[in-house]
Amino acid sequence: MSSPMDMLPRVGLGWDRHALVAGETCTLAGVVLDSPVGPSGHSDADVILHALTDALLGAGGLDDLGTLFPDTDPQWKSASSDRFVTAALTLLAEVGLRVISADMVVICDRPKLAPHRATMRANLAKLLELPIDRVNLKGKTAEGGGGDAAQAIEVQAIVMLKGVPRAGDCS
Numbered sequence: 001m002s003s004p005m006d007m008l009p010r011v012g013l014g015w016d017r018h019a020l021v022a023g024e025t026c027t028l029a030g031v032v033l034d035s036p037v038g039p040s041g042h043s044d045a046d047v048i049l050h051a052l053t054d055a056l057l058g059a060g061g062l063d064d065l066g067t068l069f070p071d072t073d074p075q076w077k078s079a080s081s082d083r084f085v086t087a088a089l090t091l092l093a094e095v096g097l098r099v100i101s102a103d104m105v106v107i108c109d110r111p112k113l114a115p116h117r118a119t120m121r122a123n124l125a126k127l128l129e130l131p132i133d134r135v136n137l138k139g140k141t142a143e144g145g146g147g148d149a150a151q152a153i154e155v156q157a158i159v160m161l162k163g164v165p166r167a168g169d170c171s
């Protein structure tokens with residue numbers, strides 16, 4: 001049974017960072033970029049989708065990505081990270097929440113994101129089942145001040161959720 005509080009919007013914040021390694025496939029926001037370096041790590045190392053998933057789970061008051069999908073579990077090894085986003089959306093629906101907007105900042109000196117930004121943004125909107133103007137993605141370089149920004153890629157994601165009536169709730 002939902003209370004009026006459940007209908008108020010909720011905000012979630014996610015962050016992730018992966019090392020960039022030569023020869024790794026570079027999958028960002030579900031899009032494979034032609035790049036000599038790519039993020040290394042668990043699953044397909046899609047740092048954007050990992051930060052986004054944590055923002056979604058955080059806003060919903062749920063356990064985080066590492067707890068729900070541990071890298072010690074072989075089923076998540078080399079997994080396509082869109083599965084994490086989809087799973088998070090399903091968990092949110094089960095507790096009567098739906099994402100209504102998302103914004104992300106990607107901090108890296110390479111690869112260059114600008115040529116791929118529109119494609120990544122469209123893919124994120126599709127994944128979240130939102131209109132394109134509810135989803136955004138900005139690339140930032142550390143402009144030489146970020147220490148190892150050339151060797152790593154970092155993402156901050158923020159989402160807003162709203163409560164939706166669940167089946168069985170009185171209205």
Ligand SMILES: [Zn+2]
Pocket residue numbers: 016017018041045046047050051
């Ligand atoms: Zn990650």
